[in-house]
Structure formats: structure tokens, C-alpha cells
Amino acid sequence: MRLAMITSRIRVEEKLLIDALRRRAIAFDIIDDEELLLDLSRPDERWCKYDAVLCRSLSQSRGLAALRVLEHWGIRVYNSAAVATTCNDKLLTTLSLVRSGIPTPRTLVAFDPQVTIRGIEMLGYPVILKPITGSWGRLLARINDHDAAEAVLEHKETLGSYQHHIHYVQEHIAKPQRDIRAFVVGERTICAIYRTSAHWVTNTARGAVASNCPVTPELDSLCVRAAQAVGGGILAIDILEDPERGLLVNEINATMEFRNSIAPTGVDIPNAMLDYVLSSIQEAVVW
Amino acid sequence: MAHCSECEAEITVQGLMIGEIIYCPDCNAELEVLGLEPPTVALAPQLEEDWGE
Numbered sequence: 131m132r133l134a135m136i137t138s139r140i141r142v143e144e145k146l147l148i149d150a151l152r153r154r155a156i157a158f159d160i161i162d163d164e165e166l167l168l169d170l171s172r173p174d175e176r177w178c179k180y181d182a183v184l185c186r187s188l189s190q191s192r193g194l195a196a197l198r199v200l201e202h203w204g205i206r207v208y209n210s211a212a213v214a215t216t217c218n219d220k221l222l223t224t225l226s227l228v229r230s231g232i233p234t235p236r237t238l239v240a241f242d243p244q245v246t247i248r249g250i251e252m253l254g255y256p257v258i259l260k261p262i263t264g265s266w267g268r269l270l271a272r273i274n275d276h277d278a279a280e281a282v283l284e285h286k287e288t289l290g291s292y293q294h295h296i297h298y299v300q301e302h303i304a305k306p307q308r309d310i311r312a313f314v315v316g317e318r319t320i321c322a323i324y325r326t327s328a329h330w331v332t333n334t335a336r337g338a339v340a341s342n343c344p345v346t347p348e349l350d351s352l353c354v355r356a357a358q359a360v361g362g363g364i365l366a367i368d369i370l371e372d373p374e375r376g377l378l379v380n381e382i383n384a385t386m387e388f389r390n391s392i393a394p395t396g397v398d399i400p401n402a403m404l405d406y407v408l409s410s411i412q413e414a415v416v417w
Numbered sequence: 418m419a420h421c422s423e424c425e426a427e428i429t430v431q432g433l434m435i436g437e438i439i440y441c442p443d444c445n446a447e448l449e450v451l452g453l454e455p456p457t458v459a460l461a462p463q464l465e466e467d468w469g470e
Contacts, residue, residue: 140444141423191467265469366470383470 132157133407134180136196138164138188142389146400147184154404163192173203181411182206184403186385190218190263193385206414208407209363209384216360217384220298221262223360230359232352233378235370236301243283246297250279258300259286262293265383267333269294272302303370303378308332310343310369310377313386313399314357315406319350319367321395340390352377360384364403419456421446430456 133151137144137160144160151158159180168174177183183205187193197211209217216222227234236253240246250257250273259271259282273279286294309332312322322345327338334340343349353367356379366386370378388399419428426443430450433439437450438461447461 139423139446142425144444145424188468189465190469263467268464268466268469385470387470 131408131411132159132180134159134161134177134183136161136163136166136183136185136187136193138162138186138192141188141387143387143400144186146389146392147186147403150398150400150404156404156408163187163189163196166192166196168196168199170199170202177203177205180205182208182407184208184407185214190214190265190385194218206411208410209365210361213361213363213365214384217365217382219262220260220381221296223382226359227356227379230355232356232359233375235303235378235380238299240297240299241295243280243287243297246283246299247276247279249299251276253299253301255279256302258302259283260298260300261290262296262298266335267331270331272330303372305332305370305372308338308371309380310349310371311340311391312343312345312349312353312367312369313388313391313397313402314353314365314367315402316362316364316409317354319345319353320399320402321345321391321397322349322353323391323394334390335387340394342394342396349377352379356382364406419458421448421458422460428456428458430458 183200185193185197194214197207197214200207201211216226224234224237238249240249256272256274259273261269271282308324308326310322311325313320322343323340324343325332325334325338325340332338356367357365360382366383367379368381370380372378392399419430421428421441423446424444426441430453433450435450439448441448448458449461451457451459
């Protein structure tokens, strides 16, 4: 058994995964995504020695490109390129959730600023404007009125790249001052945290505080269904608590960060990730 | 001793100046020296748009 882990930097998460691999005496290599040179029609033999490759690139685009090539060469990867493609794109994620009947905030997509404002006013202020791609709560905007909508859309049109001209508008959910981050590994929600913040953006990357969130059968079922909707694997599901409709799946992350979630939940997340990878490899061998 | 905000490795800022960019010996993260007494470092502001989860 030999694994590879593609990384950009060795953060706390990668260190925890490395510790878990060492404790299990599993051979592994760390491969910096900066060093990759992939000759598409000539698979590098060195990849064939790995039973699986875990992608932990900080860069979503680099990670996805590597996953696509490795999968094309028949290398087992986590998560799959299809799953990463969907999760890296909020539009694709929302479409997958809607297709599977998973409750999610109502979302509009428009291209022209004036048409976007018409859509925003159809939903009613406030609304949330998000870039289609991006992470860590960056470039999210809560739009409270017409003036703010005009200003932010003009800025996006003028200063943003073409990706920012696809206007993804989400209804505002009057959540308590927290959201839920649940961790799904395979077919089980292994743990969840509340992310509490006085700010409406509740990413821990933006300073939200993590505390344990009990995994109820309802939460488990919703999260597993949501994970399956995007293809399944090792996923972090972000959930909003709507006062009337209950739990709504907001986003899904394919390269999950978990450093703040181990202590409050008491769950060994990196070992659960490895359990899943190893059992998937063994199942494939049996077949 | 300061700690890398990426990997928590110990970082020495001895002989450095505030504002210098250094590399974490463990994870190679680019760090900016923000203070010497007490030693303080933070990730250098060079976030790429596609970084994240």
C-alpha cells in the first residue's frame, strides 16, 4: 500500500494526515503541486506505484487539473475530478442540489446588471451576491438596498474578471448567528460543528468560533443526501438554519479544512478520511 | 518565538526587520514579520483567487 498526497503547503490539516499515515505505517509521498509536470499522452510511471492519490492542493484550479489528468491515467484519486468540479463551482453545486431535491436557498443567476437587479428585487432585500468560484467567505456581499446593488454590480462588472460577470444571487436566510459545517465521509456524517460569529459571514477563516453540533438523524440524512448529490466522497457540507424551513444546504467543499473541528467534536477526522480511502481501495481490490 | 499561522511551526525572527518576508522552515509558507517584541508573524498577503476548500 502506498499513497500520495498532492499539496501546495503543509498546513495543520496536512500535518494531521501525515501523522495519521505514519501511525498506521502506510507508505506515502508528499508531492508539491508546483513541481508537477504532466505529459498528458505519456503517463509518468511513478504514479502507477500509488494505490490512491489524495489531493490537498490549496489552489482549486491546480488541484482540479491534477485530478483530471490522474483520473485520465486511471489513478484512483480523492475526491474525484467530477466531485471537485461540482463543488468548486457554486452554480453547479446548486444545480446538483436542486436536481436531487435537497433543500437549498433560492438562487438566481443573471448576466446583465439591470436584469440582476430585477431578480434581486423579485427576491426582496437583503440578498447575498457570491462569486461562482471562491472560498473562505471571500467576495461575498450582503446587499441591503437598491443603491448597494447598483454599486456592487458596477464594481463587479468594471473590476472583476469574466467569472464575476455571472451574477449568482442567493436569497438571504435569517439564520441565527451561526451556520453548521458537517463532515461527510463516504455514507456517514462523522461530525459537525456550529460556526458562530457576530458577522453574517460565518466561515472560521473569517473568525467564526467552532463548537460541537450534535449529528441528529435529520442532519445526517440531509448531509449524506447532499454529498451523494455532488458525487460523494470526503466532503464538508455547509448548512443554514432557516427559522421556517429548517435545514438548508448552502455549499459543499471538496478539499475540506478541519483543524478547528477536531477538538470541539472529539472526532479524529483525518483518521476517518484515511479509513474511507483505505476501505475504498480494499473494496476495489476485492472486486 | 513566533508560530507559523499555517502549520504552527516555531519561527525565529531574530535579526529580521518588521515587514520582511520569510519562509516557514516546515511548510514553506510566506510569512510577513509584523512584530519583534513579542515576535509576531502572519501570512504574507498574496492570496490567490482560487485558493480555498
